Amino acid sequence: MPDAYKIEGMIDLDFCSADELLLRRRSLRRELSAVDGLQELRIAVLGGSTTDQIVTTLEIFLLAAGFQPVFHQSEYGRYYDDAVYDPQTLIDFRPNLVYIHTSCRNVRNLPPLNCTESQLPGYVETELNRFKEIWDSLDARVGCQVIQNNFEMPPHAILGNMDAVAAGGENRFLMELNVAFAREATRRPRLLLQDVHGISAKVGLRNWFDWTLFFNFKLLLQPAANLELARSLNAMIQAIYGKSRKVLVLDLDNTLWGGTIGDDGVDKILIGRETPQAEAYTAFQEYCLSLRNRGILLAICSKNDEDIAKAGFSHPDSILKLEHISCFKANWEPKHENIALIAKELNLGVDSFVFVDDNPAERAIVQAQIPGVAVPDIGNDVTHYAEVIQAARYFEPASLSREDRERAALYASNLQRADQAATFNxxxxxxxxxxxxxxxxxxxxxxxxxxxxxxxxxxxxxxxxxxxxxxxxxxxxxxxxxxxxxxxxxxxxxxxxxxxxxxxxxxxxxxxxxxxxxxxxxxxxxxxxxxxxxxxxxxxxxxxxxxxxxxxxxxxxxxxxxxxxxxxxxxxxxxxxxxxxxxxxxxxxxxxxxxxxxxxxxxxxx
The missing domain is CATH 3.40.630.30 (Gcn5-related N-acetyltransferase (GNAT))
Structure with missing residues (x-):
C-alpha cells in the first residue's frame, strides 16, 4: 500500500466516527490524494436515492487503501434506467466496478396485505426479475464487477410482529427477496452482494434513515449509515483487488488466555467454561479458529520462553492447538522484529498482517516500527476483542474458493516440505x-x-x-x-x-x-x-x-x-x-x- 500511514495526524478510518470523518474530509482527501503510487479505479454508482454522501465518504477510504477513485453517479432514482434503457453513458465511462445503491423504498412489487402463501413466491420472482434485468444488461454491455446491496427492513412494521410472518408482510417479503438475491449471487461470478440487511441491523434502523434529509434533498441515510456502508464497500473492493488481510498475529498472555503462563503455569491460566472470564477467552479462541478455518493464517508473537509459551496450547480446554498455528515466535526479542521474521517465513507482506495484543505499549511500538501492519486498539477486555477486529473488516473475502478454505493446511504442508529439504544435500x-x-x-x-x-x-x-x-x-x-x-x-x-x-x-x-x-x-x-x-x-x-x-x-x-x-x-x-x-x-x-x-x-x- 502507499505511504498513507505516514500522513501526520492521520485518523484511524477503521474506527473513526461519522462526525470526525466529515470534519476532516477535505483535508484528508487533499493529503491522501498527494500520496504516490495510487491505482486508478473507475466506479459507477447507480442510486435509488442521492448518493453524494456515500461517494464522498467512500473516496476517503479508497484513497487510504491505495486507490485513486474516479466516480460516475447516476441521477436520482435512475439506477434501472441507466443500466437497462440508456447504458451508453456507463459504457463510455468504462467502469472497473458498478455499485447499485438501493433501499427498501426502491422495491416496486410489494405483495398486498391479503397475499397468500402460494402467491408470495410470484411477487418475489417479479421483483427479482427486475434486478436480473439490471445485472444482465450490465453483464452484456459493460462487463465488469457489480456490487448490489440487499435490503434493510422497512422503517414501519404495519402488521407488528406478524409483519415477519404473514405472506403480505413487508418484512417477510424483504427477507424472502434477500434470500433470492443471495441465491442469484452464487450463480453470477460478476455479482457480489453487499449485506445491507446485516449492516443496518448493527447500526439500528433508528440510526439508519433520515426522513428530513430525504424529503428535502433525497438523501435517505444518516451519516453513520453512510459511514458503515462506505466501510463495507471499501472492504469488498479491497477483497476484489487482493488487498484483504491474510494473517492474524496474536499475543498470548491476556490475549489468548487470561493470566501469565510463565508465572501462573498451565493449570492456572484462564481458559475454559468455569468462570465468565475464562469463557470469554475461550470464545475469542473460537473466533480465531473460525478465521483459520476459512483460510486466515494464525501466527504467535509473544515475549516468552518458547517451551513455556507452547505449553499453554496443551491446556485441555484450549480451543486452539499448536497445529493451528502457521508460525510461532516466542522469545525476548522486540515484537516488531519477530513480526518481520514471520512475514519472511510465510513469504507474505506485512500489509497482510493484523497484530492483536492486549498491551498498548507493544501495539504502539509495532505500529510505529512496521508501517502497513494493522494494529487495532482492542483495549484489554477480552469480551470486545472479536468485536473490534470484526468491525474493521480486515479479512473481508470476495469469494471463498477451495484454496482459501485450505490455505492454513497448505502452509502447514510447506513447513513439512521445508523440513524434508533439510535432509537432502x-x-x-x-x-x-x-x-x-x-x-x-x-x-x-x-x-x-x-x-x-x-x-x-x-x-x-x-x-x-x-x-x-x-x-x-x-x-x-x-x-x-x-x-x-x-x-x-x-x-x-x-x-x-x-x-x-x-x-x-x-x-x-x-x-x-x-x-x-x-x-x-x-x-x-x-x-x-x-x-x-x-x-x-x-x-x-x-x-x-x-x-x-x-x-x-x-x-x-x-x-x-x-x-x-x-x-x-x-x-x-x-x-x-x-x-x-x-x-x-x-x-x-x-x-x-x-x-x-x-x-x-x-x-x-x-
Missing part, C-alpha cells in the same frame, strides 16, 4: 523426492474466479503486477490470439491448488507475455520451467518464433528481477520502458524442454 534430489505433478492447461470457466483472484492477490512473483478483472479474463480465454495458461501443482504432501498463470498475446510471429505470476508458497519448485515449456509448445503450435516479456519493478516483486535471465531469455532493450524495467526475449527455434522435476499430467497439445 542435493536440491534436485529433494525436488524429485516431492513426487510433484502438475496440470497445465488453457483457462477453463470453472477456474476463472480463482484465476482472477490470484491475479489480484499475487504481488511478489508477478513480473508486471498488472491486475485483471474477471471480465477481462473471460475475454482472454476466448481470444484465439491469446495464450492463457493456468498451472496446478500437487506433491506427496498435498495439493497446492491453482498457483500459476501465464498470459501471452500473439502479434505476428511473436508472443508478448502480459502476465506471469505464481503463488509464493511454491517458490523454488521449478514450476516456472514447467509453465515455460507449456507456453513454448503453445506458441510453436501457433507458428510463433519468439517469446518476449518485460519485468516491471514494484516495491514487492524484486525477487523475480532475474526471472527471465534464469530461464534463458536474452536482454532486448526497449527505450520506452519505465525506469528500472527490463525487456527480454527467447528464440523458440530448437527449443528444448527445461522442466525435469515435475510430471505434467495434462495440457492440451495444439
Amino acid at each position: 542435493n536440491y534436485g534430489e529433494y525436488l524429485d523426492s516431492l513426487d510433484m505433478s502438475a496440470e497445465i492447461d488453457s483457462f477453463k470457466p470453472v477456474y476463472l474466479e480463482r484465476i482472477a483472484q490470484l491475479t489480484n492477490k499475487t504481488n511478489q512473483f508477478n513480473l508486471t503486477s498488472r491486475r485483471y478483472t474477471l471480465a477481462e479474463m473471460e475475454v482472454a480465454m476466448r481470444d484465439r490470439n491469446t495464450i492463457a495458461l493456468y498451472g496446478k501443482l500437487s506433491d506427496r504432501f498435498g495439493d497446492n491448488g491453482l498457483i500459476s498463470i501465464v498470459l501471452g498475446r500473439r502479434d505476428g510471429d511473436t508472443v508478448h507475455i502480459d502476465l506471469w505470476l505464481m503463488s509464493c508458497r511454491v517458490l523454488k519448485r521449478s514450476m516456472e520451467t514447467a509453465m515455460l515449456d507449456a507456453l513454448a509448445e503453445r506458441a510453436l503450435g501457433m507458428g510463433v518464433k519468439v517469446v518476449r516479456g518485460n519485468y516491471l519493478p514494484t516495491a514487492k516483486n524484486s525477487m523475480v528481477a532475474d526471472h527471465y535471465s534464469r530461464l534463458g531469455f536474452q536482454p532486448c532493450p526497449q527505450p520506452s520502458l519505465p525506469e528500472g524495467a527490463t525487456a527480454w526475449q527467447l528464440n523458440l527455434t530448437g527449443y528444448v524442454r527445461k522442466n525435469s522435476h515435475i510430471r505434467v499430467l495434462e495440457y492440451t497439445h495444439v
Whole structure:
C-alpha cells in the first residue's frame, strides 16, 4: 500500500466516527490524494436515492487503501434506467466496478396485505426479475464487477410482529427477496452482494434513515449509515483487488488466555467454561479458529520462553492447538522484529498482517516500527476483542474458493516440505523426492474466479503486477490470439491448488507475455520451467518464433528481477520502458524442454 500511514495526524478510518470523518474530509482527501503510487479505479454508482454522501465518504477510504477513485453517479432514482434503457453513458465511462445503491423504498412489487402463501413466491420472482434485468444488461454491455446491496427492513412494521410472518408482510417479503438475491449471487461470478440487511441491523434502523434529509434533498441515510456502508464497500473492493488481510498475529498472555503462563503455569491460566472470564477467552479462541478455518493464517508473537509459551496450547480446554498455528515466535526479542521474521517465513507482506495484543505499549511500538501492519486498539477486555477486529473488516473475502478454505493446511504442508529439504544435500534430489505433478492447461470457466483472484492477490512473483478483472479474463480465454495458461501443482504432501498463470498475446510471429505470476508458497519448485515449456509448445503450435516479456519493478516483486535471465531469455532493450524495467526475449527455434522435476499430467497439445 502507499505511504498513507505516514500522513501526520492521520485518523484511524477503521474506527473513526461519522462526525470526525466529515470534519476532516477535505483535508484528508487533499493529503491522501498527494500520496504516490495510487491505482486508478473507475466506479459507477447507480442510486435509488442521492448518493453524494456515500461517494464522498467512500473516496476517503479508497484513497487510504491505495486507490485513486474516479466516480460516475447516476441521477436520482435512475439506477434501472441507466443500466437497462440508456447504458451508453456507463459504457463510455468504462467502469472497473458498478455499485447499485438501493433501499427498501426502491422495491416496486410489494405483495398486498391479503397475499397468500402460494402467491408470495410470484411477487418475489417479479421483483427479482427486475434486478436480473439490471445485472444482465450490465453483464452484456459493460462487463465488469457489480456490487448490489440487499435490503434493510422497512422503517414501519404495519402488521407488528406478524409483519415477519404473514405472506403480505413487508418484512417477510424483504427477507424472502434477500434470500433470492443471495441465491442469484452464487450463480453470477460478476455479482457480489453487499449485506445491507446485516449492516443496518448493527447500526439500528433508528440510526439508519433520515426522513428530513430525504424529503428535502433525497438523501435517505444518516451519516453513520453512510459511514458503515462506505466501510463495507471499501472492504469488498479491497477483497476484489487482493488487498484483504491474510494473517492474524496474536499475543498470548491476556490475549489468548487470561493470566501469565510463565508465572501462573498451565493449570492456572484462564481458559475454559468455569468462570465468565475464562469463557470469554475461550470464545475469542473460537473466533480465531473460525478465521483459520476459512483460510486466515494464525501466527504467535509473544515475549516468552518458547517451551513455556507452547505449553499453554496443551491446556485441555484450549480451543486452539499448536497445529493451528502457521508460525510461532516466542522469545525476548522486540515484537516488531519477530513480526518481520514471520512475514519472511510465510513469504507474505506485512500489509497482510493484523497484530492483536492486549498491551498498548507493544501495539504502539509495532505500529510505529512496521508501517502497513494493522494494529487495532482492542483495549484489554477480552469480551470486545472479536468485536473490534470484526468491525474493521480486515479479512473481508470476495469469494471463498477451495484454496482459501485450505490455505492454513497448505502452509502447514510447506513447513513439512521445508523440513524434508533439510535432509537432502542435493536440491534436485529433494525436488524429485516431492513426487510433484502438475496440470497445465488453457483457462477453463470453472477456474476463472480463482484465476482472477490470484491475479489480484499475487504481488511478489508477478513480473508486471498488472491486475485483471474477471471480465477481462473471460475475454482472454476466448481470444484465439491469446495464450492463457493456468498451472496446478500437487506433491506427496498435498495439493497446492491453482498457483500459476501465464498470459501471452500473439502479434505476428511473436508472443508478448502480459502476465506471469505464481503463488509464493511454491517458490523454488521449478514450476516456472514447467509453465515455460507449456507456453513454448503453445506458441510453436501457433507458428510463433519468439517469446518476449518485460519485468516491471514494484516495491514487492524484486525477487523475480532475474526471472527471465534464469530461464534463458536474452536482454532486448526497449527505450520506452519505465525506469528500472527490463525487456527480454527467447528464440523458440530448437527449443528444448527445461522442466525435469515435475510430471505434467495434462495440457492440451495444439
